[in-house]
Amino acid sequence: MSLRGRLLIGVISLALIGLLVLNVAIYASLQNFLIGRVDAQMRAGVDEVASALGAPARGPIQRTAFPLGTVAELLGPDGSVVNVKGVDNGFGSATLSVTPVLPKSLPNTDLDVPASPFTVAGSDGMTQFRMTDWREGRFGGQVIVLAVPLTDIQSTLRGLLVSQSLVSIGVVAGTALLAFLIIQVGLQPLRRMGVVAGEIAAGDYSRRVEPATSKTEIGRLGLALNAMLTQIEAAFAERTASERRLRRFIADASHELRTPLTSIRGYSEMLRRGASQSPTDSDLARRRIEEESVRMSALVDDMLLIARLDQGRPLETKAVDLQAIARDAVDDARAVAPQRAITLNASEPVVVSGDDTRLRQVLGNLVRNALVHTPSKTPIEVAVSTEDSVARMSVADHGPGLPPDAAERIFEPFYRADPSRSRDSGGAGLGLSIVSAVVAAHGGRVDVKETSGGGATFEVELPLTSSEPN
Structure with a gap:
């Protein structure tokens, strides 16, 4: 079952349970109130009933408006009916169409004290009576039975039941409609998310779901x-x-x-x-x-x-002086290209923790790259410095520089910024890839930017070590 259906069933069930509890409480309260009023009326009409049956009055009689069909009976010692009165227009009529069915034993109590009222059936099988009995002293202890029909109360309760049913049906219908609309509106974002999820599943990974807020x-x-x-x-x-x-x-x-x-x-x-x-x-x-x-x-x-x-295999690690590596690389380059102006700016030792052979390969590849890809008399500048716990090596040339789109791919394997060069003169295109991989394995980074005045500058940054070489 869908979430919408479960929510709707839950709301309707909750409304039904609430209405059922409320209706039962109202029905029971009204029933108890009406029957309690009848019971009080019977207790208040004891003298009136006894007088109607022929007992001498004890004083002024307070008249009680008993409903039509009320029955008062005087029973003899053997239980037979000695006298009976009914309410038509006050007590007096002896012809009654419906009378209470008396129990075999009456719960009469002390003299002149009515028993607790209880409900009995009528002779027609449909009408119910609320009755009480007592032993009347003015009749020598004979029993008087007073029974008040509950017809009006039952009619009132039936009307209440019909009203409650109609109101409950309306409330449930309204609740169901309102809940359906609220659930529809509330689940609309989820439906949109489902549509977007389907598009994402189809391969459109750029789609995003809405709403995306921290408020709901x-x-x-x-x-x-x-x-x-x-x-x-x-x-x-x-x-x-x-x-x-x-x-x-x-x-x-x-x-x-x-x-x-x-x-x-x-x-x-x-x-x-x-x-x-x-x-x-x-x-x-x-x-x-x-x-x-x-x-x-x-x-x-x-x-x-x-x-x-790329597999992350560990390199040999020891204290390496970048100043010494740069000095050796510059000396090698001057021996290969004595006609070039190759300068070194490294005023003090710069120690890092790493693989001496691979770091020499890094600087050697950068210097060789400058030698191969710039005119023969173009100067090359090599520098080693420190800044904020970072060792920095740079190789700057003043050649033609790099094409605008080459900077992003310059460190990819086999990439050549100038594809027209032969492999004999330009190499296989792995030198800068090795530089990038070695520097990354040392926890550093390498970058290329344009040299002021033209050319390319490669900068390598490596974390410094706290120890100095022996």
Whole structure:
């Protein structure tokens, strides 16, 4: 059963139970009140009844307005009816169509004291009487029975029952209608959420549910669902991007490996077809096979390094002085490109905790990247500094810089900002990917920005260590 149906049934059931309890209470209260009034009337009319049956008066008689059909009987010692009076226009009529059916034993009490009133059936089987009896001293202790018909009370109670039924039906119908409208309005946000959930299930992860507010229960549910959807959308986007990067990595890796393998196969064919008869061709083939093998091994080693770092494998950790690493990298670069102006700005030791070999690889790749991708006489500036418990290394060049869309992908494997460069001069495109992976494994970050005046500046930030190297 739907939530709407359960709520509607619950509200109607609650209304029915409330009305039933209320109606029963009103009916019982009115019944007790009316019967109590009849009982008081019978106790007050004892002298009037006795006088009507022929007893001498004890004083002034207070007349009681007994209802039509009231019966007063004087019973003999053997229980037979000695005298009977009925109310038509006051006591006096002896012809009665309906009389009370007396019990076999009457609960009469002391002399001139009426018994507690009780209800008996009438001779017609439909009318009920409220009766009492007492032993009357003026008749020598004979019993007087007084029975008042409850016809008026029963008529009043039947009218009350009909009124209560009609009112209850109206109240239940109105309650059901009002509850239906309120439930419809209250569940409208849930229906909208269901529609949005269906669209999300169909693949539209950008949809959000409404309402999303902290003021209502459904609104708070909307806030929680929207937060969850945001996380799901981000997770799916990350997974999609990761799958895209993986496919691109596999495609690029296959392409990069195919090139040296094709060269090795070609030179192997040259040797097989007779290059061995020409010493020059034989030397060229063997040299090229060796060079391509070395290149392929280096490429595989780089890919394995990136894979290990992505898996979170721990690196060797010890105190490393970035000033010494930068000095060695600058010296190596000056030896390779003596015509360049390569400067170092590292005034004091900067110690971090990390892998010395991998950090040297980071700075070496950044410097080599500047050497390869800038004109031969373009200056390069290397700097090492500290700021707010962070070690910072930077390599700045004054070359052509990066294209506007390259900064976001520059650290992706096999990406080349200048695709026109050959792999021999530009590398496989793994250098900056290794830089990013190594820096991330050390808990740092790497960024690229435009150099003032033109060019690119790569900045590496690493957490400082409190100890100094020995």
